[in-house]
Structure formats: structure tokens, C-alpha cells
Amino acid sequence: xxxxxxxxxxxxxxxxxxVAYVAFIGVNAGNYTIKPxxxxxxxxxxxxxxxxxxxxxxxxxTPDAMSKAIAVIRNRVDxxxxxxxxxxxxxxxxxRVELPGMTDPDKAIDVIGKTAQLKFVGPDGKVxxxxxxxxxxxxxxxxxxxxxxxxxxxxxxxxxxxxxxATQKFIGQPISILLDDKVISAPTVRDAITTGNxxxxxxxxxxxxxxxxxxxxxxxxxxxxxxxxxxxxxxxLGPSAYKASVxxxxxxxILILLFMIAFYRLPGFVADIALGIYIIINFIIxxxxxxxxxxxxxxxxxxxxxxxxxxxIIIFERLKEELRAGKSLRAAxxxxxxxxxxxxxxxxxxxxxxxxxxxxxxxxxVKGFALTLMIGVASSMFTAITVTRFLLHAIVDMNFVxxxxxxxx
Amino acid sequence: xxxxxxxxxxFHVNVMGRSKIWFSISGVIILIGILAIIxxxxxxxxxxxxxxxxxxxxxxxxxxxxxxxxxxxxxxGDYQIQKLGSKGDGVSIKTKVLPDNVRxxxxxxxxxxxxxxDKDLISSQQVGPSLxxxxxxxxxxxxxxxxxxxxxxxxLRFNFEMSLAAVLALIHNVFILxxxxxxxHITVDAPFIAAILTVFGYSxxxxxxxxxxxxxxxxIMRKSSYDExxxxxxxxxxxxxxxxxxxxxxxxxxxxxxxPSALKDFALPLIIGITWGAYSSIFIASPLWVLIKNKExxxxxxxxxxxxx
Numbered sequence: 253x254x255x256x257x258x259x260x261x262x263x264x265x266x267x268x269x270x271v272a273y274v275a276f277i278g279v280n281a282g283n284y285t286i287k288p289x290x291x292x293x294x295x296x297x298x299x300x301x302x303x304x305x306x307x308x309x310x311x312x313x314t315p316d317a318m319s320k321a322i323a324v325i326r327n328r329v330d331x332x333x334x335x336x337x338x339x340x341x342x343x344x345x346x347x348r349v350e351l352p353g354m355t356d357p358d359k360a361i362d363v364i365g366k367t368a369q370l371k372f373v374g375p376d377g378k379v380x381x382x383x384x385x386x387x388x389x390x391x392x393x394x395x396x397x398x399x400x401x402x403x404x405x406x407x408x409x410x411x412x413x414x415x416x417x418a419t420q421k422f423i424g425q426p427i428s429i430l431l432d433d434k435v436i437s438a439p440t441v442r443d444a445i446t447t448g449n450x451x452x453x454x455x456x457x458x459x460x461x462x463x464x465x466x467x468x469x470x471x472x473x474x475x476x477x478x479x480x481x482x483x484x485x486x487x488x489l490g491p492s493a494y495k496a497s498v499x500x501x502x503x504x505x506i507l508i509l510l511f512m513i514a515f516y517r518l519p520g521f522v523a524d525i526a527l528g529i530y531i532i533i534n535f536i537i538x539x540x541x542x543x544x545x546x547x548x549x550x551x552x553x554x555x556x557x558x559x560x561x562x563x564x565i566i567i568f569e570r571l572k573e574e575l576r577a578g579k580s581l582r583a584a585x586x587x588x589x590x591x592x593x594x595x596x597x598x599x600x601x602x603x604x605x606x607x608x609x610x611x612x613x614x615x616x617x618v619k620g621f622a623l624t625l626m627i628g629v630a631s632s633m634f635t636a637i638t639v640t641r642f643l644l645h646a647i648v649d650m651n652f653v654x655x656x657x658x659x660x661x
Numbered sequence: 662x663x664x665x666x667x668x669x670x671x672f673h674v675n676v677m678g679r680s681k682i683w684f685s686i687s688g689v690i691i692l693i694g695i696l697a698i699i700x701x702x703x704x705x706x707x708x709x710x711x712x713x714x715x716x717x718x719x720x721x722x723x724x725x726x727x728x729x730x731x732x733x734x735x736x737x738g739d740y741q742i743q744k745l746g747s748k749g750d751g752v753s754i755k756t757k758v759l760p761d762n763v764r765x766x767x768x769x770x771x772x773x774x775x776x777x778x779d780k781d782l783i784s785s786q787q788v789g790p791s792l793x794x795x796x797x798x799x800x801x802x803x804x805x806x807x808x809x810x811x812x813x814x815x816x817l818r819f820n821f822e823m824s825l826a827a828v829l830a831l832i833h834n835v836f837i838l839x840x841x842x843x844x845x846h847i848t849v850d851a852p853f854i855a856a857i858l859t860v861f862g863y864s865x866x867x868x869x870x871x872x873x874x875x876x877x878x879x880x881i882m883r884k885s886s887y888d889e890x891x892x893x894x895x896x897x898x899x900x901x902x903x904x905x906x907x908x909x910x911x912x913x914x915x916x917x918x919x920x921p922s923a924l925k926d927f928a929l930p931l932i933i934g935i936t937w938g939a940y941s942s943i944f945i946a947s948p949l950w951v952l953i954k955n956k957e958x959x960x961x962x963x964x965x966x967x968x969x970x
Contacts, residue, residue: 298923306792355779355780355782356779357785357787358761358764358765361761479787479789480788480789480791480792481787481788481789481792482785482786482787483784483785483786483787484782484784484785484786485783485784486780486782486783486784487780488718488780488783489783489784492921493921493923496919496920496921496924497916497920497921497924499919500912500915500916500918500919500920500924501912501915503915503919504911504912504915504916507911507915508908508911508912511907511908511911512908515904547921547923547924548852548855548923548927550924551852551916551920551923551924551927551928552927554912554915554916554924555859555909555912555913555916555927555931557912558908558909558910558911558912558913559863559908559909561908562866562905562908562909565901565904565905565908566870566901566905569898569900569901569904573897591873594869594873595866595869595870595873596866598814598815598818598865598869599862599863599865599866599869601814602811602814602815602861602862602865603859603862603863603865604862605807605810605811605814605862606807606811606858606859606861606862607858607862609803609806609807609810609858610803610807610855610858612803613799613800613802613803613806614799614800614803614851614855615708615796615799615800615851617708617850617851617852618800618851618852618854618855621852621855621927622855625859
């Protein structure tokens with residue numbers, strides 16, 4: 253019995269240490285690699301520094317117009333050279349843009365929000381026609397046997413005339429298509445095109461064709477965007493906020509670990525191991541869900557760490573009582589668990605309900621909080637039922653203390 | 662036997678006997694809160710009202726009047742200027758939503774006044790007014806729906822008297838928290854509402870633990886009054902009520918004192934709400950349950966003779 257208890261206890265600690273090593277440092281064995289969780293968890297703009305802008309399309313916009321607007325913004329952001337930008341649609345008529353590393357919100361707003369400018373420029377640098385002359389652009393597969401992806405262009409009457417003149421003049425030479433002064437395509441003219449319908453061929457795949465067609469359409473019928481909210485966080489503020497949060501978290505965890513040992517002795521130590529495992533589990537879940545950790549998210553995470561030991565406290569207090577009432581250690585552990593579980597379960601379900609509603613309906617600056625809190629509450633139930641219970645049983649098996657004082661009783 | 666029982670009851674607080682005092686304390690706080698709301702209202706954050714906040718690192722001490730002059734130059738009517746940092750060498754300027762050109766001019770003026778570079782604009786934030794009212798509506802709607810769902814769940818899990826007492830205590834908690842924010846005019850924004858919901862969920866912890874104990878004791882102490890049962894249950898569980906809150910408070914206090922302002926926005930209402938929640942589980946929820954139970958018993962006694970006839 254004794255040795256079984258020791259084996260149980262140390263195998264849990266051993267496995268936890270291995271998982272912690274893999275999770276935080278990563279493994280690289282031959283062609284099999286596990287990257288550390290850090291690489292899967294994005295830090296929010298408030299921690300990295302950068303600009304966030306929420307743009308709203310004016311007037312009635314179709315889903316197609318929105319995807320065009322997003323394509324335009326992506327095109328411009330790529331030109332800025334921002335690493336890991338986020339450009340996503342929010343609701344039916346809004347676009348959220350996050351530009352890490354940028355510091356000037358006005359420059360960002362200017363770049364993102366200006367109306368798209370499409371130009372066709374000849375090899376002589378002169379403008380042939382603009383977006384206003386383009387009627388449509390579509391990605392299609394070519395008619396022949398090869399089924400190559402291509403983009404078909406059609407021009408309005410004025411565009412048809414301008415394009416016919418240009419193609420006659422520049423046969424064998426490239427015509428550049430520029431969106432916001434960035435070349436998006438430079439096809440070579442093969443024939444004079446007088447019908448108002450042109451085809452761009454030689455594209456890598458269908459996706460490239462779709463992207464190009466979307467950008468050209470975006471330039472021909474631009475969507476007007478208006479910034480309705482923005483936030484910029486300076487390059488020094490983000491990292492210092494991050495450091496301050498980490499400090500608060502680390503000191504908090506250390507104090508909680510000490511408090512648990514001081515108050516609950518051996519079970520407290522068990523709870524500390526469980527808390528360590530709990531923290532590892534949380535980070536692994538963040539990595540699996542690709543969570544973006546912003547300051548509200550950190551608030552939720554730290555709060556959930558503070559709340560995680562609660563379950564253990566409730567169980568241990570019950571355990572103490574059962575021991576004082578003269579129950580055997582094994583019976584006391586089981587009774588402690590069973591009686592405490594209901595209270596823990598109900599309270600956690602209530603927290604999960606609140607978190608879920610906040611996550612789906614709350615504004616951007618509370619979503620992160622709701623998410624990490626929900627992950628925390630769910631995983632704390634899991635660790636209490638599995639890890640704490642298993643470890644307490646292991647200690648009961650070890651049977652090396654008859655004195656119930658070591659259980660804090 | 663006597664000895665063992667004494668060791669179980671580490672606390673001997675006569676909670677039920679003085680329930681009028683506890684109810685009065687809460688009543689007074691909420692009353693002051695209501696007066697503050699009526700006469701001064703809340704200090705809404707720009708999440709809800711829309712507005713602009715700019716924060717600069719000036720690098721040395723300065724006179725806020727200098728900033729006032731710059732803002733007045735552009736006829737920014739409504740603004741708040743606040744010094745930042747322990748040395749007071751930073752500034753936070755909160756205004757209503759400014760047109761882009763005005764905002765850029767103000768930034769340029771402040772930068773040239775104090776020889777600052779772009780880097781010294783630590784952060785800036787703007788929320789359009791229509792977006793603000795949309796967020797406000799959405800957040801309150803979310804809070805309302807969440808509260809209803811939570812209450813429904815509690816109602817399903819407890820018997821009628823206990824859920825009524827628990828729910829009243831929870832609502833009272835929220836009122837206390839709102840009162841504190843109104844009286845001290847602390848900014849109310851989306852994190853505050855999120856914190857309220859968290860307090861709601863968390864305070865249930867303590868209440869459930871006590872009520873579970875009351876349920877156990879009801880079976881054992883058949884001859885005792887509800888007052889006695891509630892008192893003993895509260896005292897038996899006081900240790901864990903305090904300890905569960907301590908671990909959370911350790912974390913929250915560190916978040917508040919060490920963390921950046923975004924963490925403080927969450928930590929402060931949680932510190933107040935969770936502490937008060939633990940208090941109210943003992944001093945409000947349990948006496949309320951006794952009150953409801955005794956009322957019921959009174960009714961039954963009156964009903965009884967009628968039945969005999």
C-alpha cells in the first residue's frame with residue numbers, strides 16, 4: 253500500500269514536470285516538433301503596442317462590398333509591412349483592423365480609411381484609365397482543355413475606348429494595374445483589345461485569380477469607410493503593462509501556494525501541486541484554442557487562478573471536519589469530496605453561465621476576460637475532481653502519518 | 662463530546678440575533694448610493710458615452726493649466742485632465758469625441774510645448790458616440806440576460822426559501838457595488854459590468870456552502886429553531902468562507918496594486934464585490950432565510966387551528 257502511494261504521488265509530479273517542460277520549452281526530436289505554448293498564444297495589442305481601428309462602411313453595403321473593402325485594407329496593410337496584422341469583419345458593416353507595432357493612430361486611420369484608387373498605367377508611366385472606367389472583374393477558369401485560372405475584365409464605354417487605344421499602342425509591353433499606388437498585376441498586352449472585355453492569364457492558382465479580381469472590383473466601386481473607434485498603445489506602455497501583469501501573477505501564485513501550505517499542511521501541498529498542474533492545463537488550452545491574450549484576458553486568468561484553489565479549500569475543510577468527527581482517513585477523503593462537490597459544481601455553473609453570455613454579447617474589452625475565466629472555471633473543476641482527488645488518495649495509501657494534525661485538523 | 666463540539670465551532674458569532682444591524686448597514690449604504698445616483702449620477706467611461714482619451718509622458722512636472730490653455734484654444738468644451746504616475750509627470754486628457762484634425766492639432770501642440778516626440782504619446786483611444794451607446798445597450802442587455810439565467814439555475818437547484826434568500830442577497834450585493842461606484846464617482850465601463858457578473862457567480866459559492874450546511878443541520882437538529890440552525894451552520898462554515906475569499910483577494914489585491922490600469926479596472930470592483938459577497942452570504946443571505954422560514958412557520962401556526970376544526 254505504502255509504496256503504491258509513493259509511486260502514485262511521484263508519478264503525478266513526474267508527468268506534470270514533463271508536460272510542463274514540453275508545454276513551456278517545447279521538444280524537437282528529429283522531424284517531430286512540439287513548439288512551446290508561447291508560440292501559439294498571441295499577445296493582444298494592449299500588451300505588444302500597436303493600433304486598433306474599427307471602421308464602419310457607410311450606406312447600405314453588400315457582403316461582397318465588405319469583402320472587397322477588406323481586400324483593399326489587406327493590400328494596404330501588406331504594403332505597410334506590419335507583422336501579424338488582424339483584419340476581420342465584425343457584424344454586417346464593420347471591419348476591425350489591428351496593426352501591432354504601429355504607434356501613430358492617425359497614420360493608420362489615414363492608410364486604412366482612404367478611398368481605394370485603382371489605376372491602369374502604361375509602360376510610359378502615364379495613366380490609361382481609373383477605377384471609374386472598370387465595370388467588373390471576375391475570376392474564372394479558362395474555356396479550353398487546360399482549365400487555367402484567369403481574371404476577366406470588362407470596361408464601360410469610355411473605359412473600352414481608352415483601353416483599346418492603349419492596347420493598340422503597347423502591344424508586347426506590360427500594362428500595370430495599381431491599387432493605391434501598389435502594383436497588383438502587370439500583364440503584357442498580346443493583342444489590341446477593342447471589345448471592352450480583357451482577360452488576364454498566367455495566374456498561379458484560382459485563389460490568386462480571386463484575390464486579383466476582388467482588388468480590381470474594390471477599386472472600381474470603392475466602399476467609403478469611417479473610423480468609429482480606435483486605440484493606440486505606445487511601444488513602451490504595452491511591454492511594461494505586460495511585465496506588471498506577470499509580476500502580479502507570479503507574486504500572487506507564490507503567496508497562494510504559501511497560504512495553502514500554512515493553512516492546510518499536507519493537503520495544502522497537494523493543492524499546490526494541483527494548482528501547478530491547473531496553470532499548465534490553462535496554458536495548453538489557450539494554445540490549442542489560439543487564444544489572443546490581452547489585458548482583460550490576463551485579468552480573467554489571474555482571477556481564475558485565485559478562484560481555483562477554492563474548490564480545494566472547500567474539500568479540505570470538509571476533510572478536516574470528517575477527520576475530527578473520528579472518521580478514518582480514507583472515509584474522510586471520500587466524504588470530503590462528495591459533500592463538497594455539489595457546492596463547487598453549482599457555483600462554477602453559475603460562473604460559466606455569466607462567462608458565456610459575456611463572451612457572446614460583451615464588447616471587445618470584456619470578451620478576453622470572459623474567455624479565460626470560462627477556461628479557468630472549467631479546468632479548475634477538472635483538476636479538483638481528477639488531480640486533487642488522485643493525489644489525496646495517494647497520500648492516504650502512503651499511510652505514513654497517523655497524526656491528523658498534518659491534515660490541518 | 663462537549664470538547665469535540667467546541668473544537669468544531671471555531672467561530673461564535675451571533676449572526677442571527679443581530680440581523681437587524683446587518684440589514685440596516687446594507688440599507689444605509691444602498692440609500693446613500695441611490696441618493697448619489699439621483700443627485701450626481703454615474704461617471705460613465707468612454708466605452709459607454711463615446712469620447713477620446715490621450716495619455717502623454719511629459720517627463721517632468723508640469724502645470725495642468727498649460728494643458729487647459731491648449732484645449733481652450735481649440736474650444737474643447739468638456740474635458741478632464743488628470744496627472745499620471747507616482748511623480749505626476751504624465752497626463753491623461755479625456756474629452757468628448759474630437760474631429761481628427763482637432764485631435765491631431767492638440768497632440769502636435771502638446772508635443773511641441775514640452776519637446777515631446779511621437780513616442781511620448783503613451784496611448785490614445787477614441788470611441789464614437791453611437792458606438793458608445795450601442796456598447797452600453799449591449800452590455801446591459803448581456804448583464805440582464807446573464808443574471809436571469811443564473812437566477813433561474815439557482816432557483817432550480819435550491820428549494821424555494823433558499824433560492825429566494827440567495828437571490829435577494831445577490832441582488833443586494835450588486836446594489837452595494839453600484840452604490841460604492843456612484844458615491845465615489847468611480848468610472849463605470851464595460852469591465853465594471855463584467856466584474857458585477859463575476860461577483861454574481863462567485864458569491865453564490867459562499868451562499869451555497871452555508872445553505873448546504875443548513876440543509877445537513879436541519880436533518881440532525883430537528884428540535885432547534887431556524888435561528889439556531891442558521892447560526893451554527895454559519896459558524897461551522899466561517900473558516901472556509903474566509904479562506905476561499907482570502908486566496909482570491911490575494912490575487913486581486915496584487916492585480917490592483919502591481920498591475921496596469923486595465924487590470925485595476927477589473928480588480929477594484931471584484932475586490933469590493935467578492936469581499937461584500939462573502940460578508941453577505943453570512944450576514945444577509947442566512948438571516949434572510951431565517952426570516953422567510955419564520956414567516957412561513959407563523960403562517961402555518963395560524964393555519965393549523967383552522968385545519969383542526
